[in-house]
Amino acid sequence: MASLPSIPTENKLRLVSRATHLKEIGLKNLFLVCACVAVAGVLLIFAFVGLRGWPAFAEVGPWSFLSGTEWNPTDGIFGILPLIWGTVVVMLGALVIGTPLAVGTAVFLSEIATPRVRAIVRPAVELLAGIPSVIYGFFGLIILRPIVANFTDGLGFGAVTAWFILAIMIVPTIATLSEDALRSVPPGIREASYAMGATTWQTIYKVLIPAAKIGIIDAIILGMGRAIGETMAVLMVVGNAPVFPESIAAPIATLTTQIVMDMPYAAGMHRTALFGMAIVLFLASMGLVALVRLMSRFQTSIESGR
């Protein structure tokens, strides 16, 4: 073989310039910092709430704090069970009303609506999520409360009014996520169902909803989170009485509404108890997130066989 010609200099692989290299490193670190800020934020808030609220558990006693049936700060009685109860009642009622509405909307959007109808309805549903909650509160106060008052013997301040308001508020969360879950069902499965002679309705409830089940449950759990955390709209319509209500239309309070009501003036142990309630809320939402995580892991394990 003849001797190889020497490589002309312009054909040499060029080295990365120092400036590019630095820019790459800089950007990488910038994104890292962004991610760290988010994580640090969570940790800081948790530490802050934890430190401020911990004495509530320590001094009142975790059991009497969580299961005490009387919330009476003036007499130094800090039992938050009525507030937990209120939170749960308000959330469950909203879920019972809101979930069918939202899942129905999701089915409509993904299986029934033509692309043109969907192009109108989906943004409308998303818009619901963008309305400030104080506006929902107004709506509840001015429109819903009198209606509820008409059907019950109270003034319309209570769980029922909150249910309806919250139900509408959680629809966008549950509906859009459920729709995504339905849409991610492989099209072949839909086709198989029709080819087996299933009607549209049978395809929806026998095949598509079960196939999207885990995504839909995730959506509902996130809707729960929204319902537990929602404060302003609920505050405006529940009547804010930290007691076990006599009826679903009687005034109650939730953890979040009580915190907002009391925080401006609370001091000492009262203030600490409010932070203790915040810990409970924090743990509840962490629990929900963990649940969503578990569900998706469950789904992966189904798909991979067992």
Next chain:
Amino acid sequence: MSYRSTPVPDDALEKITVKGLDFFYGDFHALTDITVGIKEKAVTAFIGPSGCGKSTFLRCFNRMNDLIPGARAEGRITLDGQDIYAAGVDPVDLRRRIGMIFQQPNPFPMSIYDNVAFGPRLQGVKKADLDKIVQTSLERANLWKETKDILGRNGLALSGGQQQRLCIARVLAVEPEVMLMDEPCSAIDPTSVQKIEDLMAELKDRITIVIVTHNMQQAARVSDFTAFFLQEMAGEPAVLVEYDRTANIFTSPKDRRTEDYITGRFG
């Protein structure tokens, strides 16, 4: 060439008869003037280059094309002499009688048992009868031995070839008269292909099978009749070039274009 030792007699009944069918996807004219008679209890293969409308044609038989907005068929298709596109015919009922297997195995994400029981349940079969139906259908699909101990396992956990046989069992569970198969073997491994081809040979004693395949050897192996489709120019509708006994198509095609295709000169 065919599995069947005794050839399908010439006077075999026509299960499905197509007369002068034209098919449109909106403005796109996909098929024109197709006339063909599908023989009962035989395997008919549709061959032709990709995109020539084989799937489109197959999906006319169970009216799956109804689900596509803007799609329409003109002409006449009859099943046992009844017009399947006649006003008032329920496509849902039609699909119970004409089952379909797709290219990509598509079991439902539910247990093997529930997959097979799906059709019978839709028809309101009593719970007590389901076990028997599930077992028989899996047996007919040659999947019983592999699955009898894992009926509760998710259908998606099976291998691709097993999934396809599960889909066949799911169709067989409603005792269809016709089974349409759209390239059922192109997404699975060779051993499974063999199993499915064997299965077709067994099944055609009871049901009419129409299979779309791009694999000419497969058409030659499994079918009694073959129809060759061709779209001669882009944008033009495809036509049925030749339809005959498989042996004739592969040994002495009458049309020059068929000969060119099967000898691999184009397509």
